Amino acid sequence: MGSEDHNKxxxxxxxxxxxxxxxxxxxxxxxxDIKLRDLLYLRFVRSPYAHAKMVSLDTSAAEALPGVVCALTGAEIALQTQPFIEIGPEPFAKIKDYPMAVSKVRYQGEPVAAVAAESAAIADDAAELVQVEYESLDPVVDAEQALEDKSLLHDEAGTNRVWNGVFEYGDVEKAFKDAAYVVNIDRLHFHRFSSxxxxxxxxxxEWDPKDERIYYSCNNSFPSFAIQFLAAHLNVHIDRIRVETxxxxxxxGIKITSYPQMAVCALASKKAGGRPVKWxxxxxxxxTSSAHGNERTFRDTQVALDKDGVITAIASRHIDDCGAYPRYEPLGCVIWSQVFPGVYRFKNARIDFIQAVTNKCPVGPNRGYSRMQHLWFLERVVDICAHELGIPSDEMRLRNYIRTEEFPYTTPNGCVYDSGNYPKMLDIAKRLIGWDEWKRKQIEARKQGRLMGIGIGTTLDSGTNNFGQSQIVNPGLPYSGNSQGANCKLDIYGEVVVAVGSCPQGQGHETTAAQVVADVLNIHPDLVTVRTGFDTERNVHTGFSGTYASQFAVSGLSAVHGAAQKLKTEMKQLGAFALRVKEDEIEFGMGAQGPELRAKNNGKCINYWGLANLVNANSAALPPELYDVTLNCRYIWRAPFKVPDKQKKYGNLTLTYASQLHIAVVEVDRETFIPRILDYVxxxxxxxxxxxxxxxxxxxxxxxHGIGAALMENCVYDAVGNMLTSTFSDxxxxxxxxxxxxxxGHIETPSPHSYSGAKGMGEGGAAPIHTISAALQDALFDNGIVIEDSFNNADSLFRALVGKETSQAETLVKVERRV
Amino acid sequence: MPDTIQSVAIKVNVNGKPRSLKVEPRMLLVEMLREALDLTGTHVGCDTTYCGACTVLMNGAAVKSCTMFAVQADGAEITTVEGLERDGQLHPIQKAFGDAYGLQCGYCTPGLMLSAHHLLSRNQQPSEKDIRKAIAGNTCRCTGYQNVLKAIQLAAQNMKGA
Known part of the structure; x- marks a missing residue:
């Protein structure tokens, strides 16, 4: 590392x-990869039925197998724990959610018992010896059917309806009265998949009997959330739970909801006398049983447009399917409203949002969580309207986009979009793909009878949640705002060490955190050690810490930046004392002995070891007025949020809004019906x-992930709740x-809401799902096809093109023309 | 039942070291590598031969170690990700994956690099299509494959004449 690193x-x-x-x-x-002494291996016994009463459960044969240490049942757990916290309000707050089924199973794959043994192979053998007798009940696999309440999943709730709320803004009635066109779309459906x-x-x-503490090594991705659920469930002080990743x-997002399995492993360890248990x-x-993304059906959509095709109002009913237990839900019932109008200017809307339980795997916050479903819906609406009114798809977007000069833009429900420039992104995307050339090729292709389409998808990746939105789904919840913690210190020998309350899964937090600290201290990032993973014992977590919801660049790095600034201030104070100069005469840089502080005028310097030594190992040399200097600086960053208005469902729900604009050219093969992507931007x-x-x-x-979801990846259940896609091969x-x-392609509109201008961006807003639906729509509109589902493979396209006798468009979409 | 299972003695050469082991017949090759030899760089992702996180080289050919029994490797030479570097120097494939940002979480990366090794040992100038085919059995959920393709192209370039 040479002097060229200075001031970089x-x-x-x-x-x-x-x-x-x-x-x-x-x-x-x-x-x-982690192995511990005396480790036991846990295997679950799972329900083959989607909905059934458990008549009997016998673990005796399993327990008798040599090498088996213990078995655990749901009924046993219910006796020694509290049901998990329910986020939603009454009546669903009444349900009793335990980590294993107690007397009734509600989805195929739900655990009913677990065995812990000396080896994984013995645990496998033992699980097969557990005898369970079931009496099957009527399964409900469709959310709209579930809302009829003919077969209840949770008797305590008395309904399958988890949540219902109307989000209404502006003057919807007037907008429809004044409309030049009203487009009615009967049904759209966003499918269930997982990343x-x-x-x-x-x-x-490991539930250690010596200190009565629970130690976790795991890959949960939101440990602060998990420990809040686990402490209440296991009746233990939250400080007695240590989680390391x-x-x-x-x-x-899928690993956020692994806390039920974490509970079972701890209870099995306790039963096994404190031996560590691995699952x-x-x-x-x-x-079958970890978590899927939310499935959503959009019914009776009405769209009001003016004579130029500008959307003036949308009214619709949305039914979200959260699977058998709400768990992280019903947070998804409000999280979609972070992007209420998408990238569009319409001011009037009424969305009746309903969530139902079904006999399927519980959902979890999957990449693009709850917003992508809504953004796909809006993109379908815009795209269908464009085709019905004969407006080119790019022109339709330009007429309806929020204008660049309107940022920061306040949405009808009070969210503040920080910055953006959608027309410029469209322009870049069109140039990159060669829009005009593809349009020409499309005309040629159509003459030859080929089915080729060009589609645009514009989407948002809202990041850094205001947890106050949880109060919109349940006014009694004690959550609001958002925060993240970080610690930056000089260790005893002067090493710069950073810890942050995130738990990365490939997002490169060690690298970006080092970049931020390197800039603050004017050193090379190689000199900054960033701790790997998450650990409650580092004491840098808040109730929101973890890695989810597109936020590290904002919440995580703001915390790291704050901690580094604090450290720099202390180092300056200490340097001024050591070099006998004023603080403003100190500069940070590299010297012959590594990173150092220098006095600008007299050339005297002290390196990081010298500074750290004064505080940590030579403290008699320190004057009392510097006793507050610890060189061990913890900083909690807090997002500047207010609690939203719960009644009006109004307020700023997220801090930053990254955007994505994709264009795809897709062709559907006339013989095989396989959709093929010809070009993508x-x-x-x-x-x-x-x-x-x-x-x-x-x-x-x-x-x-988006292209996979649009064309290949679908969680398929049959009519009685058997999951048909339970291996990767399926x-x-x-x-x-x-x-x-x-x-x-790339543009940068710096966010005024983050210290660096960065926006969270990890989820991507599922742009390809919107884009491919739009491209298929463009390819098939002339054949009377409306793309009504987010999942389109050769099979579904075959059924749409060949299997339907009459034009599906006539039944799905109706246009009232009043001009 | 476990008490009736006879362990089988096998000899395997793993990353250049001869090993003698006694394994249960039902032990998978990946279990032998991870559990018996503590070579945890080889991962398990799908259990059904789809994802290739468990890919290792057996006698120079890429195989999925979750779909082979350890006993089937008796007498074979196995290379895992831990055996790619030489005296602390990264193999050109490892270096290219780093230089081309060909990984994120890194869980699939060992398998992908060994599939790339199989390809490049047989085809020094692979086309993009050749590369796609060679890694068709390696699932990556983070990178979208784009930088993985670049990494393998870069490795091919750097290994030319080596």
Missing amino acids: NWVGKPLPRKEENRLLRGRGKFAD TPLENNVVIA SDIGGSF VETRSEHM AVDDCGTVINPAIVEGQVYGATA YTPITAVNMPIVKY
Whole structure:
């Protein structure tokens, strides 16, 4: 490291990641890599039925198998724990959610018992010896059917309706009265899928009888949330639960809801006398019983437009399917409203939002959580209206986008979009894909009878939640705002060490945090050690700490920046004392003995070891007025939020709004009905970029998740609740042979809401799902097809094009023309 | 039942070291590597041969170690991700994955690098299509494959004439 490193701005550079060294060498430490003395292996026994009463359960044969240490049942757990906290209001708050079924199973794959044994193989054998007798009940796998309450999942609630609320803003009636066109769309459906992190859930739990504490090594991605649920459930002081994570093989939100399995492992450890218990989820367990993304149906949508095709109002009824237990829900019933109008200017809207339980796997916050469903709905609405009114799809967007000069833009429900420039993104995307050339090719293709379409998808990735929105779903909840913690210190020998309350899963937090600290202290990022993973014992977490909801660049790095600034202030004070100069005469830089503080005028210097030594190991040399200097600086960053108005459902729900604009060219094969992507562009805007290589990588990754979801990945249940896609071979996650080359474009509209101008951007807003639906719509509109589902594979396109006798468009979409 | 299972003695050469082990017949190769030999760089993602997180080289060919029994590797030479570097120096494939930002969470990366190794040992100038086919059995949920393709192209370039 030479003097050329001075005064470099590390933020903004594509710095190679610090994480790479261990990950490339196979030295990453993932949860399943951890082995402990006296470790036991846990295996769950799971329900083959979607809905059934448990008549009897017998674990005696399993317990008699040599090598089995204990078995645990749901009924046993219910006797010694509290049901999990319910986030929602009455009557659903009455339900009793335990980590294993107590007397009734509510989805296929729900655990009913667990066995812990000396080896994983013995645990497998033992699980097969557990005898369970079931009496099947009527399963309900469709949310709209569930709302009829003919077969109840939770008798205590007396209904399958988890939540219902109307979000109404502006003057909807007047807008419809004045409309030139009213477009009615009977039904749209956003399918159930999961981003399926490649590493399954893993929990190691040790309930140590010596100190009555519970130690977790796991890959949960929101540990602060998990410990709040676990402490209440297990009746233990929250400080008695330690959660550590290390490297995590992807989460995409799915690993937020692993706390039920964490509970079972702790209780099994307790029963086994404190021996540590490890559970490694199989892929089939993950597919059937970890978490899926929210499925949503949009009914009776009415759209009012003026004579120019400008949308003036939308009215609709949305039914969200959260699976068998609400768990993180009904937060999704408000989180979608962070992007209430999407990227569009309409001011009047009424959305009647309902959530139902069904006999399917519980949902969890999957990448793009709750917003992508709504953004897809809005993109379908805009796109269908454009086609029905004969307005070109790009022109339709330009007429309806929020205008660049309107930022910061307050939405009808009080959210403040910080910055953006959607027309510019559209322009860049069109140039990158060669819009005019593809339009020409499309005309040629149509003449040959080929089904080719060009689609635009514009989306938002709202980041850094205001947890006050939880009070909109349940006014009694004690949550609001958002915060994150970080610690920055000089260790005894002067090393710069950073800890932050996030738990990354590939987002490169060690690298970007080092970039931020390097800029504050004017040193090379290699000199900054960032602790890997999450640990409650580092004391840098708040109730919101974890890695979820597109926020690290804002909440995490703001906390790191604050802690580094605090440390710098202390170092300056100490340096001024040591060098006998004034604080403003101190400068930070590199010297012959590593990083140091220098006096500008007399050239005297002290290195980091010298500073750290004064505080940590030479304190008699320190004057009492510097006793407050610890060089160990904790900083809690708080987002500047207010509690939203619960009655009006009004307020700012997120701090930053990254945007994505994609264009796809898609062709449906006339013979095989396979949809093929011919060209693809992604343009993103996440404000000021901390590390362009990391941002670009996340854009490609989110694009692959979206394309996979749009064309290949679907959680399929049959009529009685059997999951038909319980292995990767059935679920078919997107592979390298299905993924097109993505042409990448980028603009930066710095956010006025974050210290650096950055916006959170990890989720991507599911732009490809909107874009591919739009491209297929463009390809098939002339054939009388309305793209009504977010999932379109060869099978569904075959059924749409060949299987339907009459034009589906006539029944699905009706247009009233009043001009 | 476990008490009736006879362990089987096998000899395997793993990353250049000869190993003698006694394994249960039902032990998978990946379990042997991870549990018996503590080589935890090889991962398990799907259990059904789809995702390739468990890919290792057996006698120079990429195999999925979750779909082989340890006993089937008797007498074979196995290379895992831990065996790619030489004297602390990264293999050109490892270096290229780092330089091209070809990984995020890093869980699939060992398998992808070994599939790339299989390809590049047989085809020094692979086309983009060749690369896509070679890693069709390796699922990555983070990168969207774009930088993985770039990494393998870069590795091919850097290994030319090596």
